[in-house]
Amino acid sequence: MKAQNSEPIARSPGRIFVISGPSGSGKTTLLGKLLKSRELKNLLERSVSFTTRSARRGEKQGRDYFFVGAGEFRRKRREEKILEWTKYLGYYYGTPKDFVEERLRQGKFVALCLDTAGAKHIKRTYPAQAVTIFIAPPSLEALRQRIHGRGRETVKAEIKKRLGMAGQELKESQGYDHCLVNDDFKRALAELKGIVLKYKVNG
Numbered sequence: 001m002k003a004q005n006s007e008p009i010a011r012s013p014g015r016i017f018v019i020s021g022p023s024g025s026g027k028t029t030l031l032g033k034l035l036k037s038r039e040l041k042n043l044l045e046r047s048v049s050f051t052t053r054s055a056r057r058g059e060k061q062g063r064d065y066f067f068v069g070a071g072e073f074r075r076k077r078r079e080e081k082i083l084e085w086t087k088y089l090g091y092y093y094g095t096p097k098d099f100v101e102e103r104l105r106q107g108k109f110v111a112l113c114l115d116t117a118g119a120k121h122i123k124r125t126y127p128a129q130a131v132t133i134f135i136a137p138p139s140l141e142a143l144r145q146r147i148h149g150r151g152r153e154t155v156k157a158e159i160k161k162r163l164g165m166a167g168q169e170l171k172e173s174q175g176y177d178h179c180l181v182n183d184d185f186k187r188a189l190a191e192l193k194g195i196v197l198k199y200k201v202n203g
C-alpha cells in the first residue's frame with residue numbers, strides 16, 4: 001500500500017474549507033467553536049496566516065496569526081512559502097503553503113479564513129478539495145454593533161474602513177458553495193458543522 005503522504009494532492013480526500021465574510025460577521029468565533037467539536041477533533045485544523053498588521057488586544061502570535069514585518073512577508077513570498085496572499089486595508093495577509101499541503105496529503109481537513117480574493121484563488125488551485133463558505137451578518141447594523149462590541153480595533157478609522165468593505169464583500173457571497181447567516185449563534189454553528197460533516201468520509 002502506498003504511504004498516505006505520497007498521495008498526490010489532486011486526488012486527496014482532504015478538504016479545504018474557506019470561510020469568508022465581512023469583518024465582524026463571526027468567522028473567528030464560529031470556527032473556534034467548530035474546531036472544538038467532538039466529531040471533528042483530529043480531523044479539522046485551522047491554518048494560521050502570516051500578516052503584516054499588528055496584533056489586536058487578545059490576539060496571540062502563532063495562534064491567531066503569525067505577525068511579521070513587511071520584509072519577512074516579502075521573503076516568504078520569494079521563497080514560495082505562501083500559497084496565496086492579499087492586501088486588505090493596507091496590510092498583507094498570506095496562507096502558509098506547507099501547512100495546507102501537508103494536511104491535504106494526509107487526507108485531513110483544513111479551515112482558512114480568507115477574503116473573497118483568497119477564496120477564489122484556493123478554489124482555482126484545488127478545485128476538488130476546496131469548499132467555500134460565506135458567513136453573512138443578519139444586517140449591516142448588527143455588523144456595526146459587533147465590531148464595536150468586539151472592542152479589539154482601537155482606531156475608529158479602522159472600524160469605519162472594515163464596515164466600508166462589507167457591502168462589496170456581501171455582493172460576492174453569491175459565488176460561494178454555501179452561504180449562512182450568523183443571526184442566532186447556536187443555529188449558525190450547527191449549520192456550519194453540518195456542512196463540514198457532509199464531507200467526512202465514513203460519517
Ligand code: ADP
Nearest residue numbers: 023024025026027028029146150182183184185
Ligand atoms: P470575524 O472573525 O468575522 O471578524 P468575530 O468572530 O471576531 O468576527 O465576531 C465579531 C464579534 O461578534 C465578536 O465579539 C463575537 O463574539 C460576536 N458574535 C459572533 N457571532 C455572533 C452572533 N451570532 N450574535 C451576536 N454576536 C456575535
Ligand code: 5GP
Nearest residue numbers: 023049085086088093094095113114115118
Ligand atoms: P482581519 O484583519 O480582520 O483579521 O482580516 C482581514 C481580512 O483578511 C479578513 O477577511 C480575513 O479573512 C482575511 N485574511 C486573513 N488571512 C488571510 C490570508 O492568508 N489570505 C487572504 N487572502 N485573506 C486573509
